[in-house]
Amino acid sequence: MAVDALPKTYDPREVEPRWYAEWLRRGYFHADVDPSRVPYVIMLPLPNITGVLHIGSVSTFSPQDVLMRWRRMQGHNALWQPGTDHAGIATQNVVEREMAKEGLTLQDLGREKFLERVWQWRDQSGGTIDQQLKRMGYSCDWERYVFTLDPAYYDAVLEAFIRLYNEGLIYRGKRMVNWCPRDQSAISDLEVEYEEIDSSLWYVRYPGADGSSGIVIATQRPETILADVAVAVHPDDDRYRALVGTEVILPLVNRRVPVIADGRVDPEFGTGALKITPGHDYLDNEIGQDHNLPVLVVLDEKGDMTPDTGKFAGLNRFDARDKVAGAIAALGLVEKVIPYRTSVGTCDRCHAIIEPYISDQWFCDMTGMAARAAEAIRAGRVRFHHERWARIVLNFLDHIRPWTLSRQLWWGHRIPVWQCDACGERVAAKIAPAVCPQCGGTVLTQDPDVLDTWFSSAIWPFATLGWPQETPDLRYFYPGNVLATANEILFLWVARMIMMGLHFMDDVPFTDVYVTPTVLNLEGQRMSRSLGTGLDPLEMVEDRGYGADALRFALISRCSQNQQDFRFAEKMIADVRNFNTKIWNAMRLVLMHLDGFDPETEPTTTALGPADRWIRSRYARLVANVTGALEAFELDRAARMLYDFIWGEYCDWYLELAKVDLQPEAGSGKPPTKERPVNGQRRAAVRHTLWYVLSNTMKLLHPIMPFITEEVWHRLPHRGDSIMIASWPQPRPEWVDAEPESQMDSLIAVIRGIRSLRTDLGIAPATMIPAHIRAGTDTLETLRRAHQHIARLAKVEAVFEAQGMPRPPSSVGAVLPGAEVYLLVRGVVDAERERRRLGRTVDDLEADIERLGRRLDSREFLERAPAEVVERERQRLEDMKARRARLADLIASLH
RNA sequence: GGGCGGUUAGCUCAGCGGUUAGAGCGCAUGCUUCACACGCAUGAGGUCGCAGGUUCAAAUCCUGCACCGCCCACCA
Numbered sequence: 001m002a003v004d005a006l007p008k009t010y011d012p013r014e015v016e017p018r019w020y021a022e023w024l025r026r027g028y029f030h031a032d033v034d035p036s037r038v039p040y041v042i043m044l045p046l047p048n049i050t051g052v053l054h055i056g057s058v059s060t061f062s063p064q065d066v067l068m069r070w071r072r073m074q075g076h077n078a079l080w081q082p083g084t085d086h087a088g089i090a091t092q093n094v095v096e097r098e099m100a101k102e103g104l105t106l107q108d109l110g111r112e113k114f115l116e117r118v119w120q121w122r123d124q125s126g127g128t129i130d131q132q133l134k135r136m137g138y139s140c141d142w143e144r145y146v147f148t149l150d151p152a153y154y155d156a157v158l159e160a161f162i163r164l165y166n167e168g169l170i171y172r173g174k175r176m177v178n179w180c181p182r183d184q185s186a187i188s189d190l191e192v193e194y195e196e197i198d199s200s201l202w203y204v205r206y207p208g209a210d211g212s213s214g215i216v217i218a219t220q221r222p223e224t225i226l227a228d229v230a231v232a233v234h235p236d237d238d239r240y241r242a243l244v245g246t247e248v249i250l251p252l253v254n255r256r257v258p259v260i261a262d263g264r265v266d267p268e269f270g271t272g273a274l275k276i277t278p279g280h281d282y283l284d285n286e287i288g289q290d291h292n293l294p295v296l297v298v299l300d301e302k303g304d305m306t307p308d309t310g311k312f313a314g315l316n317r318f319d320a321r322d323k324v325a326g327a328i329a330a331l332g333l334v335e336k337v338i339p340y341r342t343s344v345g346t347c348d349r350c351h352a353i354i355e356p357y358i359s360d361q362w363f364c365d366m367t368g369m370a371a372r373a374a375e376a377i378r379a380g381r382v383r384f385h386h387e388r389w390a391r392i393v394l395n396f397l398d399h400i401r402p403w404t405l406s407r408q409l410w411w412g413h414r415i416p417v418w419q420c421d422a423c424g425e426r427v428a429a430k431i432a433p434a435v436c437p438q439c440g441g442t443v444l445t446q447d448p449d450v451l452d453t454w455f456s457s458a459i460w461p462f463a464t465l466g467w468p469q470e471t472p473d474l475r476y477f478y479p480g481n482v483l484a485t486a487n488e489i490l491f492l493w494v495a496r497m498i499m500m501g502l503h504f505m506d507d508v509p510f511t512d513v514y515v516t517p518t519v520l521n522l523e524g525q526r527m528s529r530s531l532g533t534g535l536d537p538l539e540m541v542e543d544r545g546y547g548a549d550a551l552r553f554a555l556i557s558r559c560s561q562n563q564q565d566f567r568f569a570e571k572m573i574a575d576v577r578n579f580n581t582k583i584w585n586a587m588r589l590v591l592m593h594l595d596g597f598d599p600e601t602e603p604t605t606t607a608l609g610p611a612d613r614w615i616r617s618r619y620a621r622l623v624a625n626v627t628g629a630l631e632a633f634e635l636d637r638a639a640r641m642l643y644d645f646i647w648g649e650y651c652d653w654y655l656e657l658a659k660v661d662l663q664p665e666a667g668s669g670k671p672p673t674k675e676r677p678v679n680g681q682r683r684a685a686v687r688h689t690l691w692y693v694l695s696n697t698m699k700l701l702h703p704i705m706p707f708i709t710e711e712v713w714h715r716l717p718h719r720g721d722s723i724m725i726a727s728w729p730q731p732r733p734e735w736v737d738a739e740p741e742s743q744m745d746s747l748i749a750v751i752r753g754i755r756s757l758r759t760d761l762g763i764a765p766a767t768m769i770p771a772h773i774r775a776g777t778d779t780l781e782t783l784r785r786a787h788q789h790i791a792r793l794a795k796v797e798a799v800f801e802a803q804g805m806p807r808p809p810s811s812v813g814a815v816l817p818g819a820e821v822y823l824l825v826r827g828v829v830d831a832e833r834e835r836r837r838l839g840r841t842v843d844d845l846e847a848d849i850e851r852l853g854r855r856l857d858s859r860e861f862l863e864r865a866p867a868e869v870v871e872r873e874r875q876r877l878e879d880m881k882a883r884r885a886r887l888a889d890l891i892a893s894l895h
Numbered sequence: 896g897g898g899c900g901g902u903u904a905g906c907u908c909a910g911c912g913g914u915u916a917g918a919g920c921g922c923a924u925g926c927u928u929c930a931c932a933c934g935c936a937u938g939a940g941g942u943c944g945c946a947g948g949u950u951c952a953a954a955u956c957c958u959g960c961a962c963c964g965c966c967c968a969c970c971a
Contacts, residue, residue: 008931194967201971219971266970274971283969342971356969388899392966395898399967487966522906524964557919558908564900564965567907575919578933585931592930640909644918655930752937759937765926795928848915860951869913869952876914 003591010584012547012577016707020134028072028724029139031079033476040076041480042068043461043510044140045489046148048087049122050094053132055527055555055568056486058537060516062552062704063559063635064484065138067514069703070630072139073728079477080139081464083146084126088412088453089183089349095121095411111410118411132538136548137706139724146464148456149413156463157413157456158430160504161405165417165428169365170405172417172426176285177404179357180347181303181317185408186361188452189401190492192345192354201340202325203271205333206231209247209256215240216335218270220342221280222328223320226253226309227296230276232287235261237272251328262287282356295358303355317355362406362415362449369499370400376508382498384513385633386561389490396491397499405452412450420444458496461509479507484514487564514633518565519555527568540573549705550576556704557639579643580708586651587712590690593662597687599695599717607685610747610782611657611789613740618649619693620735626700627731635704642701650693653748660789661686691716696729743782746775746818747790750783753816754794757823760837761812771796772811774803775819783819796823803886807893815841815886817879831894838891845884852877 023029031039042064047057064080072078095118096106106114133140146153164170177186202222208214215231228250233240240259247256257276264287265274278288279297288295298309305312305320312320328334345354374397376382377390384390406415418427422441427433435442459467465474479501483494494513501509519527527534541548553576558566608616622645629638662683695716702709702723713723720726750773763769773783773790783790784800791797803820807813812829813822815838855861856873 003930006930009933217971221971264969269970277971281969281971283971286969392899395967490966517900518965520964526965560908562900562911563908569907571920572907574933578931581931581933585934587930589930637909640918648918651931652935659930755936756938759925762925765936766928792928844915852914855952858951862951864951865913872914 003588006588006591008581008585008588010580010708010711011545012549012580012707013542013545015711016137016548017135019707019710020137023139023722023724024134024142026722028722029080029141030143031077031141031477033472034077035476037075037077039477040068040071040078041477041510042080042482042484043464043480044080044082044138045483045485045493046083046085046457046460047129047133048090049084049126049129049147050087050090051084051129052529053129053136053537054529055519055535055537057129058136058551059519059555059559060484060486061133061136061138062555063514063516064482065136065552065706066556066635066638066703067482067484067630068139069706069724070728072724073699073702073726075727078139079141079144079480081144081146082130082133082138082140082142083148083460083464084129085453085457086147086149086412088407088409088450089185089187091118091122092409092411093183093350106410114410135538135541136552139706144464148453148460152466153456153463154413155430156459156467157451158416159468160459160463160500161413161416161451161455162428162430163504164364169368170362171365172360172362174358174360175363176282176356176358177361178345179301179355179359180350180352181301181355182350182352183347183409184301186357186359186404186406187347187349187354188404188454190454191348193348193351194343195346195351196341196343199340199342199344201270201338202328203335203337204251204275204328205335206248206250206257206275207333208243209249214248215243215259215273216271217273217275219275220340221277221321222325223305223312223317223323224277224280224298225250225275225324225328226312227277227279227298228255228257228275229278229288229293229296230257230291231259232262232265232274232276233259233272234265234267235263237265237267240273251331251333252324260287260291262291279358280356285356285358297358299355299357301357301359303352361404362417362447364403364405364455366400366403366499369503370397370495372502373397373495373498376498376502381508382511382513384515386515389487389513389515392487393490393495396495403452403455405455406447406449407452408448409450412453413456415447415449415451417447418444419447454492454496457493458500459504461497461501462505467504478505478509480510482512482514483510484516486518487515488518490515512633515561516559517561517563520565520567522567522569524567535568535570540570544570544573546573546577547580547707549707550574550580553579553639553643553704556635557643558636560636561634579647580705582647582651583708583712586646586655586694587715589655589659590694591715593658593687594691594717597691597717599688599691599719601684601688603685603688604681607681608689609661609682609685610740610743610786611654611661612685612689613735613737614744615650615654615689615693616732616735617737617741618645619697620732622697623700623729623731624733627728630703638700639704642697642704646697646701650697653744654693655690656793657789658686658690660792663788699723699726699729743779746779746782747786749816750775750819750821751790751794753814753819753821754790754796754823757812757814757821758795761823761825763823765795768795768797770824771798772801772808772813772822772824773798773819774801774805774822776803779818807890813890814838815883815890817883820886829894834894835891838887842884842887842891845880845887849877849880849884852880 068078068080178192180187199220201218201220203216203218205216206214217231231248243259244261246259248259249256276284276287278285278293278295298306299317300306303317305315307313312323347354374394377394416428416430418433420436420441421443423439425436425438433444461480462478465477467474497509521527521533525533537551540546540551550573554573625641626638698709698713710723775783780800787798808822811822811824812834813820856877862870
């Protein structure tokens with residue numbers, strides 16, 4: 001397509017899906033075992049099948065794709081393992097809700113029919129997130145896609161369970177667990193989210209059994225008074241010392257319970273007297289056990305009052321709270337009720353308030369595995385980025401508690417334990433044992449529960465590679481390299497993968513954990529679909545037309561490791577869209593000058609001008625800096641450096657200067673033609689530089705913005721098939737050159753100085769005016785050679801002169817650091833106005849000279865500061881004084 | 896109660912011991928300049944949360960405080 005025919009704006013909606021399909025078709029995402037190459041492995045944090053892409057996923061997945069694409073270009077055998085999680089509770093809830101619309105319950109369908117229905121649901125609606133991941137450009141190896149209920153994966157989960165069971169680490173027990181009355185299942189400690197709510201604190205009097213006034217307790221949960229078995233006070237609490245050992249009477253039930261002493265009671269809280277309800281509270285349960293108290297239960301698995309609670313039977317816990325409190329108040333035993341703000345545990349899936357509930361569950365003892373994982377982290381075998389997260393994970397591991405593994409659900413990996421109907425013996429096995437090994441009984445029943453979804457996720461890094469089989473994949477790709485995630489699943493998932501990896505594979509599953517900050521909206525709220533505070537990524541990418549590249553870049557440029565969250569808004573994506581348009585138009589300009597260009601021809605070094613040498617030097621630094629930033633997991637820095645280089649250096653300056661170099665005659669304003677060529681070698685050098693820097697900058701940018709870089713790269717002359725598999729730019733230390741950099745600094749300063757003067761004087765931007773430019777010998781020579789560039793960029797026709805002469809007649813000037821510029825104005829110079837303008841510069845200068853002078857007068861500074869710092873400051877002071885003197889001359893010449 | 900992070904221009908963020916504290920957006924002014932108005936040019940805008948300390952030198956290091964946010968913990 002002719003360059004002129006290319007549109008002025010870039011359309012990501014056309015480009016992005018086209019390239020993704022092409023990459024897929026060419027199999028670029030697939031990784032096979034290849035001992036000749038070094039593997040690089042990232043496990044995609046597996047989305048739920050119920051999931052849809054949200055901004056949080058984009059902000060954690062995008063950095064992973066950056067790392068994958070970068071390492072792939074560096075020649076690593078890069079594997080990004082994708083898949084989805086069956087998401088036990090979440091999925092079962094979705095399908096149950098759907099069934100409820102048809103008036104169906106779990107019991108109506110039965111286990112088998114229900115599971116069929118979930119699979120049906122998965123086939124229809126599961127998987128939408130996969131399409132969304134593809135739309136974002138993620139280079140996952142889709143050929144290796146794993147679902148946690150795939151037969152092979154299912155088998156691995158059972159294998160892990162059975163091994164831990166046989167090692168004695170998994171056990172069954174009746175104890176208090178976090179119970180979700182809505183889901184009617186146990187959940188683990190980590191699945192409880194604490195929320196602040198407004199509640200009340202009831203002060204209730206328990207009369208003494210001997211007719212005395214008894215004791216007043218404070219409680220948030222009057223309904224559990226029916227299950228109280230004691231009142232506890234602190235042993236050193238003088239107020240109650242006499243009551244310990246006596247009995248008090250529970251209101252309503254009129255049961256006599258003892259007053260006991262226990263050090264765990266806080267005398268400062270409430271009345272200092274704690275009612276003990278071992279059936280419905282963790283601390284009470286502990287205290288009850290230690291004092292051999294009975295356990296009474298008044299709430300059932302649905303959170304309703306049990307049948308033996310008389311007139312309260314069947315009430316839900318919240319209604320019961322009011323009714324019980326009311327009934328006690330009617331007896332005159334409620335001393336007072338005060339408003340009370342408290343935190344309650346809620347279910348992270350359905351947000352129902354959790355009940356401490358006693359039931360039979362399966363647990364896993366994590367102490368040994370946690371100690372081993374902690375040791376690995378302390379030894380630096382797993383590094384966290386930012387390292388502060390290591391301490392947080394270590395704190396979790398150092399205080400690890402048993403993991404409640406069983407869930408009273410149907411959707412998930414069913415616990416592979418069989419119990420003999422005859423003798424009660426339990427056997428762990430993948431398939432039903434024919435006979436009981438204990439008594440020979442032939443009727444064995446499988447445990448009805450399924451495993452915590454996170455149990456299956458914990459073995460993801462090796463179960464996806466064929467474990468427990470010793471597959472070539474497993475040998476080659478394990479351990480992996482990086483795990484990138486939001487901080488919210490560090491314990492739920494990351495820590496557990498480290499523990500399981502060490503346990504089953506005898507090695508950590510990855511060496512680096514990259515923790516991405518949380519995305520907030522501008523009000524500082526967590527972005528959430530349910531709260532309506534979110535930003536829908538697909539809407540941004542497709543409907544608003546910003547494209548996946550823009551969203552990726554916008555998020556990556558803000559994922560600094562310094563902070564644990566950052567605020568984000570649509571405008572920030574639009575800004576990157578503008579950057580894309582800038583890149584696109586830079587490409588259009590370059591292409592206009594690349595007719596018949598052969599990228600194989602190396603330019604003659606001597607033909608390179610200062611601008612070419614400058615941009616090559618800047619580019620060489622960029623390669624080193626971007627590569628270094630990626631190595632240090634400073635992706636945000638890499639993004640910002642690329643933005644600044646492309647827009648601020650390559651486009652703003654190099655392209656403008658190159659236009660001049662590619663013109664046949666200064667100021668002719670026409671592109672070069674065959675009839676009017678520029679110097680052949682110069683032209684070749686400039687064209688090569690234009691092409692080389694743009695082409696390779698696209699490579700550096702490709703990991704962050706894969707689509708536009710591929711599109712641009714393809715339109716430029718090149719040899720390769722795709723930028724995706726092009727090699728990462730080679731470092732060019734020999735191009736780093738301070739000389740052209742300093743020359744360009746002078747040139748830019750002069751051009752800016754002239755432009756600023758022009759604006760001050762209100763000279764129309766297009767008007768060409770005469771000017772005098774003065775500088776020291778070297779700088780003057782540089783500027784003189786750039787006279788055509790200055791003419792075009794500053795719109796002046798300049799004469800170049802040595803410094804020191806008086807102000808040219810009828811001119812207005814400025815003294816810049818290192819150069820002076822004078823514009824010749826028609827008519828009379830407004831001396832007063834000029835004095836004021838120059839005076840402002842002098843004032844600023846005076847202040848600096850004053851401050852610097854004081855510093856250089858200080859003996860301590862001269863004696864203690866490093867010599868080069870002192871020397872540099874001296875030089876600065878001299879330069880400023882010289883500049884002040886020139887300004888004074890200039891002002892003096894005005895009259 | 897313990898821990899972590901933040902507080903720099905109107906907004907979002909860089910800078911984390913040494914020139915005059917930067918960027919993008921927003922704002923003002925001027926430009927339909929032959930890559931780009933999703934643009935170009937010029938400019939205004941900051942006592943770097945507060946109080947101490949260390950240092951020749953502090954936005955940057957230390958201590959304390961104040962807000963904002965997150966995590967952990969069995970205070971009824």
